Amino acid sequence: MQITFLGTSSGVPTRSRNVSGIALRLPQRAEVWLFDCGEGTQHQILRSDLRVSQIRRIFVTHMHGDHTFGLMGLLASCGLAGNPERIDIYGPPDLDEYLKACRRYSQTHFSYPVKVHTVKPGVVFEDEEFSVSCAPLKHRVPAFGYRITEKDRPGHFDVEKAKVLEIPSGPLYGKLKRGEVVVLPDGRKINGAELCGQTEVGRKVVYCTDTVYCESAVELAHDADVLIHEATFAHQDAELAYQRLHSTSTMAAQVALGAHAKQLIMTHFSPRYAPGNSIELRDLLEEARSIFPNTQLASDFWTYEVPRRIAKSVVAKV
Amino acid sequence: MQITFLGTSSGVPTRSRNVSGIALRLPQRAEVWLFDCGEGTQHQILRSDLRVSQIRRIFVTHMHGDHTFGLMGLLASCGLAGNPERIDIYGPPDLDEYLKACRRYSQTHFSYPVKVHTVKPGVVFEDEEFSVSCAPLKHRVPAFGYRITEKDRPGHFDVEKAKVLEIPSGPLYGKLKRGEVVVLPDGRKINGAELCGQTEVGRKVVYCTDTVYCESAVELAHDADVLIHEATFAHQDAELAYQRLHSTSTMAAQVALGAHAKQLIMTHFSPRYAPGNSIELRDLLEEARSIFPNTQLASDFWTYEVPRRIAKSVVAKV
Ligand SMILES: [Zn+2]
Ligand SMILES: [Zn+2]
Numbered sequence: 001m002q003i004t005f006l007g008t009s010s011g012v013p014t015r016s017r018n019v020s021g022i023a024l025r026l027p028q029r030a031e032v033w034l035f036d037c038g039e040g041t042q043h044q045i046l047r048s049d050l051r052v053s054q055i056r057r058i059f060v061t062h063m064h065g066d067h068t069f070g071l072m073g074l075l076a077s078c079g080l081a082g083n084p085e086r087i088d089i090y091g092p093p094d095l096d097e098y099l100k101a102c103r104r105y106s107q108t109h110f111s112y113p114v115k116v117h118t119v120k121p122g123v124v125f126e127d128e129e130f131s132v133s134c135a136p137l138k139h140r141v142p143a144f145g146y147r148i149t150e151k152d153r154p155g156h157f158d159v160e161k162a163k164v165l166e167i168p169s170g171p172l173y174g175k176l177k178r179g180e181v182v183v184l185p186d187g188r189k190i191n192g193a194e195l196c197g198q199t200e201v202g203r204k205v206v207y208c209t210d211t212v213y214c215e216s217a218v219e220l221a222h223d224a225d226v227l228i229h230e231a232t233f234a235h236q237d238a239e240l241a242y243q244r245l246h247s248t249s250t251m252a253a254q255v256a257l258g259a260h261a262k263q264l265i266m267t268h269f270s271p272r273y274a275p276g277n278s279i280e281l282r283d284l285l286e287e288a289r290s291i292f293p294n295t296q297l298a299s300d301f302w303t304y305e306v307p308r309r310i311a312k313s314v315v316a317k318v
Numbered sequence: 319m320q321i322t323f324l325g326t327s328s329g330v331p332t333r334s335r336n337v338s339g340i341a342l343r344l345p346q347r348a349e350v351w352l353f354d355c356g357e358g359t360q361h362q363i364l365r366s367d368l369r370v371s372q373i374r375r376i377f378v379t380h381m382h383g384d385h386t387f388g389l390m391g392l393l394a395s396c397g398l399a400g401n402p403e404r405i406d407i408y409g410p411p412d413l414d415e416y417l418k419a420c421r422r423y424s425q426t427h428f429s430y431p432v433k434v435h436t437v438k439p440g441v442v443f444e445d446e447e448f449s450v451s452c453a454p455l456k457h458r459v460p461a462f463g464y465r466i467t468e469k470d471r472p473g474h475f476d477v478e479k480a481k482v483l484e485i486p487s488g489p490l491y492g493k494l495k496r497g498e499v500v501v502l503p504d505g506r507k508i509n510g511a512e513l514c515g516q517t518e519v520g521r522k523v524v525y526c527t528d529t530v531y532c533e534s535a536v537e538l539a540h541d542a543d544v545l546i547h548e549a550t551f552a553h554q555d556a557e558l559a560y561q562r563l564h565s566t567s568t569m570a571a572q573v574a575l576g577a578h579a580k581q582l583i584m585t586h587f588s589p590r591y592a593p594g595n596s597i598e599l600r601d602l603l604e605e606a607r608s609i610f611p612n613t614q615l616a617s618d619f620w621t622y623e624v625p626r627r628i629a630k631s632v633v634a635k636v
Contacts, residue, residue, distance in 0.1 A: 012395045013361055019391075039391035040358045043331050065424040069391045073337075073357035076383050077330045098423035105416035106383040107459050141425050 001026060001150065001203055001306040003226065003265075005298040006044040010210075010232045010246070010268045011066050013040060017300050019066035020268060022207065022228065023050050024148065029129070031056040034074075035146060035207050041070035042077050048301055052081040057125070059132065060091030061209055062143035063098065072102045079111035086113035090124050090132075092142045119144055135220040137211030139245045145208035145220045154178065155197030162195055201309040206261070209268050212241060213251035221259035225306055228298070229255055230268035234279045235287055237270075249284035253291035264288065267298040319344060319468065319521055319624040321544065321583075323616040324362040328528075328550045328564070328586045329384050331358060335618050337384035338586060340525065340546065341368050342466065347447070349374040352392075353464060353525050359388035360395050366619055370399040375443070377450065378409030379527055380461035381416065390420045397429035404431035408442050408450070410460045437462055453538040455529035457563045463526040463538045472496060473515030480513055519627045524579070527586050530559060531569035539577035543624055546616070547573055548586035552597045553605055555588075567602035571609035582606065585616040 002025040007018035019038030023045070026033065032054040034041070045052055055078060061067055071089075078087060089095065096116040102108070117124065121144075125132040129151055134144040157177045162169075167176070167184060175182050176192035183189055206221040209230035221227045232246035241248045247255075249266055256264035266288060273281050281297055288295040296304075320343040325336030337356030341363070344351065350372040352359070363370055373396060379385055389407075396405060407413065414434040420426070435442065439462075443450040447469055452462040475495045480487075485494070485502060493500050494510035501507055524539040527548035539545045550564035559566045565573075567584055574582035584606060591599050599615055606613040614622075 012398055013364060015364055018361070039388065040361050043336070043358050043361065046331065046333055063424050065390055065394050065420075065426050068424060069387070070357065072383055073387045080330055094423045098419070101416070101419040101423065102383075105412045105419065106381050106386060108383050 001205070002303050003205065003228070003306065004048060004050060004303045005267060005300055006041055006048065007036075007038050008267045008269060008298045008300055009066075010230070010270050012271060013038075014271050014274060016274075017269070017271075018044050019069075020061075020209065021070065022267075023048075024205065025050065025054075026130075030054055033148075034058040036061055036067040036209070037070040037074055038066045039069040039073075042074040044300065045074075052078055055087060058087065058089045058091075059124075059134075059146050059207075060089065060095055061137075061145070061207070062092055062139060062141050063094050064141060064210065067210075068095075068098070071099065072106065072108065075099075075110060075114060076108050086115060088115050088117060088125070090117045090119050090134075092144060093118050133220075135216045137208060137217060138214040139210045139212070143210055145206065145211070145217055147220050147224070148205045148207075150202035150204070152202045153200040155199050158195050158197070165190065203306050203308065205306060206259075208255065210246055212245045212247055213254060217255045218258040221255060221261050224259060224261040225309070226263045226265060226304065227256050227259060227261040228265045228267060231266035231284055231288065232268050232270050234273065234284050236279060237272075249288040250291060253288035253295060256292040256295070261292075262294065264292050264295040265298050265304065266295065269297075319523070320621050321523065321546070321624065322366060322368060322621045323585060323618055324359055324366065325354075325356050326585045326587060326616045326618055327384075328548070328588050330589060331356075332589050332592060334592075335587070335589075336362050337388075338379075338527065339388065340585075341366075342523065343368065343372075344448075348372055351466075352376040354379055354385040354527070355388040355392055356384045357387040357391075360392040362618065363392075370396055373405060376405065376407045376409075377442075377452075377464050377525075378407065378413055379455075379463070379525070380410055380457060380459050381412050382459065382528065385528075386413075386416070389417065390424065390426065393417075393428060393432060394426050404433060406433050406435060406443070408435045408437050408452075410462060411436050451538075453534045455526060455535060456532040457528045457530070461528055463524065463529070463535055465538050465542070466523045466525075468520035468522070470520045471518040473517050476513050476515070483508065521624050521626065523624060524577075526573065528564055530563045530565055531572060535573045536576040539573060539579050542577060542579040543627070544581045544583060544622070545574050545577060545579040546583045546585060549584035549602055549606065550586055550588050552591065552602050554597060555590075567606040568609060571606035571613060574610040574613070579610075580612065582610050582613040583616050583622065584613065587615075 004023040006021035009017035020036040021041035022035040024033045123133045131149045137143040179193040203225045205226050206224040207228045208217045229252040231249040231252040233241045233248045235248045235250040322341040324339035327335035338354040339359035340353040342351045441451045449467045455461040497511040521543045523544050524542040525546045526535045547570040549567040549570040551559045551566045553566045553568045
């Protein structure tokens with residue numbers, strides 16, 4: 001599970017930061033899921049090592065242009081890149097109508113099915129490995145935060161050890177794999193848990209933008225391995241944040257703290273904090289770290305590998 | 319008058335070429351006029367020495383996404399860049415409704431007036447220095463070529479010489495500036511033409527895309543100083559050109575030849591001719607030059623200064 005930031009500026013692109021777009025790469029299924037798609041997201045993908053043809057799902061937080069104006073171009077290019085079965089898009093109520101209008105006026109015909117799902121708070125997608133849920137945030141237009149939950153995976157079953165113990169293969173293996181205690185035909189009692197590695201605890205990634213500090217962000221981000229939270233403004237400009245319903249880096253840190261997240265990554269920065277200005281992004285970072293030390297600043301093309309929790313306890317044993 | 323190519327790829331962006339966008343810089347009035355605005359045009363402007371805040375007019379050839387999907391983002395950014403009085407946009411019938419829909423769904427409010435003009439064949443804009451007219455092309459959707467005509471300017475009036483001749487300043491100056499013959503109060507006859515430099519012949523720039531070869535392009539481009547014409551395909555792929563109603567480089571050259579243009583610049587290239595493929599852009603260039611020698615290939619960020627015709631005759635005199 002790798003997160004690649006494709007755009008980390010709020011409102012307008014700058015020379016070094018594009019408008020919002022995040023790719024979540026799921027290597028085990030050769031899929032990429034996008035979160036938001038500001039103008040130029042497909043161009044950023046071209047400049048990264050991601051492949052447009054792997055995009056399978058797109059989650060949109062809200063309808064503002066810096067989060068949506070890259071959708072049509074990307075979807076049109078996906079057809080030419082030879083995309084898979086179909087693309088599922090999840091977003092607020094107006095998204096479907098917006099895309100329909102764009103397709104109609106530009107006479108764009110996708111060569112593959114595109115399905116738009118209007119989200120409501122709760123689970124918006126689920127399969128055997130993942131579930132994605134969303135919660136309303138507090139912005140000038142309806143906005144949703146997303147929580148991607150990787151399901152827990154039972155530890156690896158040690159087939160070699162089972163063979164050495166001369167356990168007959170068949171339905172017994174299934175029980176042992178689930179960690180159950182089993183009585184063999186020869187009377188031996190075998191504890192499945194002893195044949196299984198540790199359960200791989202699923203990871204939780206939460207993305208909250210655009211929003212001013214709100215309790216539903218704290219709830220959505222509960223126990224997250226990574227919380228990606230907008231931090232448009234510095235605390236000194238908190239008045240602007242309240243006016244425009246954006247967050248300061250202090251607010252982002254407070255959400256991470258309240259949610260007991262493991263890691264905070266801030267993004268969606270106002271261009272006013274570009275290097276050389278009286279307040280710079282390192283000031284926003286310092287501000288956040290004084291509240292939530294495990295904080296980082298996102299930058300375009302930065303890839304963050306979400307660590308497995310299991311890794312820690314294995315290390316602890318050694 | 320400088321033409322800067324911001325995007326020279328057809329359909330999709332590549333690593334080296336963005337989708338369509340051309341800037342015409344008019345230094346004498348500190349204005350930039352855009353022709354087409356594919357996704358990422360504002361990003362290209364950021365990387366050039368053009369200023370978003372100087373954009374005053376945008377001319378759109380047709381509604382396909384690779385010519386329009388950058389409009390909304392650019393217009394939104396113009397507001398933040400502190401744009402001038404207003405922006406006038408010229409384009410096909412659906413453009414106004416498309417922009418309205420985008421503004422509504424994305425809740426984008428421009429901080430300055432934006433006026434959309436639906437074009438019909440003929441003059442679409444005129445002021446003291448310039449006129450812009452358009453003509454229908456032959457594409458899968460309604461498409462218009464544009465002709466920008468700089469009006470002739472009377473030669474520079476030699477004020478010093480007039481002073482030496484002791485011509486009283488006032489209304490007589492105006493007549494002399496227009497090259498008229500004037501009788502002074504003291505009876506002397508003065509020929510204004512002798513006090514004026516040569517008339518500066520206005521330049522004509524013509525932009526034809528997207529289109530298959532058509533007579534109306536030849537007419538529109540008549541006597542152009544520069545014809546910018548699409549050349550999506552090589553002659554070998556002429557069948558594709560006819561199917562999709564695009565041009566080959568042979569067709570572009572035939573239009574330039576038939577129009578007696580001075581210079582042909584080809585653009586809107588299919589990514590299939592990228593370096594390393596069996597047909598490359600230099601093959602398209604050779605193909606065109608065999609018909610119309612004065613041909614060049616556009617590339618992103620290339621700036622072409624449109625030469626003045628007067629310059630030649632001055633040189634000839636020396
Ligand atoms: Zn927003
Ligand atoms: Zn087209």
